[in-house]
Amino acid sequence: MAESHETTGGTLQCIVVTPETTILDEPAEFVAVPLYDGELGIAAGHTPLLGRLGYGELRIRKGASLQRFYVDGGFVEVVDDVVTVLTNNAMPADQVDPAVAAERLSAALARPAHTPELMEIRDRWWRSRGRNCGSRGTGNNGGATAVGRPAARILNPME
Amino acid sequence: MVNPRALDRRRRSIRSIRKITRTMELIATARFKKAMDRASAATAYTRRITQLVAKLAQSGLEVSHPLLQPRPEIKHAKLLVITSNRGYCGGYNGNVVRAAAARWNDLASAAPKRSLEVSGKRGIGAFKYRGQAADVTFTHFEDKPTFAEVDVLATRYLDEYVTGQIDRLDVAYTVFQSAGRQAATVETLLPLSSLAGSGKPAAGAEAHGPTKMYEFLPSAKSILEEIVPTSFKVKVFKCFLDAAVSEQIARMVAMKAATENADKLIKTLSRHYNRARQGRITSELLDVIGGVEALKG
Numbered sequence: 001m002a003e004s005h006e007t008t009g010g011t012l013q014c015i016v017v018t019p020e021t022t023i024l025d026e027p028a029e030f031v032a033v034p035l036y037d038g039e040l041g042i043a044a045g046h047t048p049l050l051g052r053l054g055y056g057e058l059r060i061r062k063g064a065s066l067q068r069f070y071v072d073g074g075f076v077e078v079v080d081d082v083v084t085v086l087t088n089n090a091m092p093a094d095q096v097d098p099a100v101a102a103e104r105l106s107a108a109l110a111r112p113a114h115t116p117e118l119m120e121i122r123d124r125w126w127r128s129r130g131r132n133c134g135s136r137g138t139g140n141n142g143g144a145t146a147v148g149r150p151a152a153r154i155l156n157p158m159e
Numbered sequence: 160m161v162n163p164r165a166l167d168r169r170r171r172s173i174r175s176i177r178k179i180t181r182t183m184e185l186i187a188t189a190r191f192k193k194a195m196d197r198a199s200a201a202t203a204y205t206r207r208i209t210q211l212v213a214k215l216a217q218s219g220l221e222v223s224h225p226l227l228q229p230r231p232e233i234k235h236a237k238l239l240v241i242t243s244n245r246g247y248c249g250g251y252n253g254n255v256v257r258a259a260a261a262r263w264n265d266l267a268s269a270a271p272k273r274s275l276e277v278s279g280k281r282g283i284g285a286f287k288y289r290g291q292a293a294d295v296t297f298t299h300f301e302d303k304p305t306f307a308e309v310d311v312l313a314t315r316y317l318d319e320y321v322t323g324q325i326d327r328l329d330v331a332y333t334v335f336q337s338a339g340r341q342a343a344t345v346e347t348l349l350p351l352s353s354l355a356g357s358g359k360p361a362a363g364a365e366a367h368g369p370t371k372m373y374e375f376l377p378s379a380k381s382i383l384e385e386i387v388p389t390s391f392k393v394k395v396f397k398c399f400l401d402a403a404v405s406e407q408i409a410r411m412v413a414m415k416a417a418t419e420n421a422d423k424l425i426k427t428l429s430r431h432y433n434r435a436r437q438g439r440i441t442s443e444l445l446d447v448i449g450g451v452e453a454l455k456g
Contacts (some may be wrong), residue, residue: 017207019396020202037377051376052385059406074389075211075351075382079371086207088310088389118322151226 003043010044014067017086023090024060024067031083032059033076038075042061049078053087068093165441167434169329170425177421182246184414190302191407197303198335198400212386220379224387226320229350236270237316238263238345241332241402242282244298249413251333251406252281254343260329261290262345270327276336278399302407304390304399313392320349332398333405341405348394351387 012071014031031042034056042049054078057067073085112118203207204401216222240259242252266273277283277293278300286293300308328349331342400456 017204019201019204019393020197022203035241035376036381040376047374048371049374049376050211050379052382075385077207077211079373084207086204086211088306088392122319145448 011062011081012042012044013082016058016071016087016090018087018090023069026062027064028060028083030059030061030157032057033085034058034071035076042078044081046081047077048080051076051078053085058085058090070096078118084159113135145159161326161431161435163432164407166428166435167252170432172422172429173421173428177418177425178416179415181277183389184411184418187407187410187414188356191404191411194400194404194407198404201396201400203363205397206219208386208390211382212368214373214388215383215386217376217381218373218379220296220383222383224383226317226351230326233270235325236327237274237276237319237325238265238266238277239328239330240277240279240282240286240293241300241398242279243406244280244283244301245410247413248410249404249416251409251413252285255333256285256332258343258345260286260291260333262329266329270378274325279292286298291327300399300403304347304396304403306396309396309399310392310446314394316349316395317388317391330395330398331426332402333409333410335401337403338408341401341408346398348391348398353392381442410451411445 008091011027011029011047012023013033014026014028033040033042033051034054036054039056040051043142051069053074055072056070058071058138060067060069069090070093071085071087072089074085077086212222218401238259240255242255246252263273263275274294275286275291276295276297277286278297280298283293283296283298296314315327316325320328327347329347331343331345334344335341
């Protein structure tokens with residue numbers, strides 16, 4: 001890996017895309033993404049990779065600065081030192097509201113889960129319990145309540 | 160003889176109508192540009208998802224997922240109709256409602272149970288008028304639908320489909336083909352007919368030059384499990400974005416036509432008014448001259 005570090009100058013390009021817009025497109029030295037089954041660190045010269053994201057904290061380090069986002073599912077692609085994060089939802093970690101997240105968690109746990117499908121749905125609710133927060137609380141939607149975003153802290157014990 | 164003052168009053172009222180339609184046209188133009196920007200920003204995500212599917216297909220994975228399989232028996236069909244909250248946009252809502260009503264009648268023979276969901280006040284009113292009130296209605300989708308809002312809806316449909324509460328989902332909306340062309344269509348979104356990009360796996364590969372060997376984490380199958388619902392959500396989101404853009408275009412065109420008609424009407428009325436005014440002056444003049452002649456005599 002030493003050679004590739006030199007050839008690429010040791011930097012990555014990190015792109016974060018949500019269905020609405022491209023949130024971030026800047027160089028980084030190290031990116032940590034929450035994969036479905038655990039966290040993955042990516043530095044320059046990483047092998048091409050397609051990964052499924054879980055929910056948790058996305059960290060992007062460049063020099064001394066560290067950017068943190070909460071991401072909720074999606075995919076990550078690494079190729080040629082470009083890290084592309086495709087996610088439904090990416091929100092700066094400091095906008096996360098723990099109180100609303102906790103409330104959503106208890107609501108999710110109260111849902112029925114006596115079949116595998118329902119269980120999957122409940123887990124998804126649980127995972128996405130922070131959705132919609134910080135944005136408009138206008139009008140409801142199709143059956144779900146507007147809710148807050150989970151605290152990355154609760155989700156990410158490794159911090 | 161026509162009263163010139165009445166003509167002038169009409170002309171004035173048409174002038175103020177023209178002012179309103181002209182303003183609405185300008186507003187629609189501005190909103191259209193914004194909606195268009197949002198729609199094109201959203202294509203970045205769709206494009207990447209498409210590439211991802213292409214890469215998955217390349218890895219030799221068989222694309223199969225419950226959401227992709229048509230159900231043998233359709234017990235419950237759902238129709239979602241996307242219209243606007245406001246009028247003054249020409250045939251925009253009428254076309255969607257007509258297309259939706261036709262599909263709704265078709266569904267009657269295809270499925271024993273149907274349910275109707277309508278977004279937008281105009282559509283809600285139109286279906287009520289037709290004697291078919293919607294089961295669920297939304298009015299919170301304006302000209303800037305957000306993914307979070309659509310996601311709630313899409314997730315509910317997914318949940319209902321997975322748990323067997325619905326077997327088919329159709330969406331009636333106005334598809335945006337180009338700035339000059341939009342058409343009301345009805346699409347079947349569940350079961351998903353195809354994954355974006357799976358039809359042409361070679362296109363993405365060639366663009367990338369030599370094929371890269373990808374590592375799949377945790378596995379290609381797991382990624383597929385996630386990508387199918389995502390693909391569905393993005394499709395629903397695109398429906399709403401398309402509808403928003405098309406609405407603004409329709410309003411722009413309708414208001415432009417209204418402004419032009421007002422111009423034409425003002426011109427005609429001005430002509431009539433001038434003629435009437437002239438006629439009145441002439442007749443008054445004749446009166447005066449006639450009087451003078453009579454006095455002389």
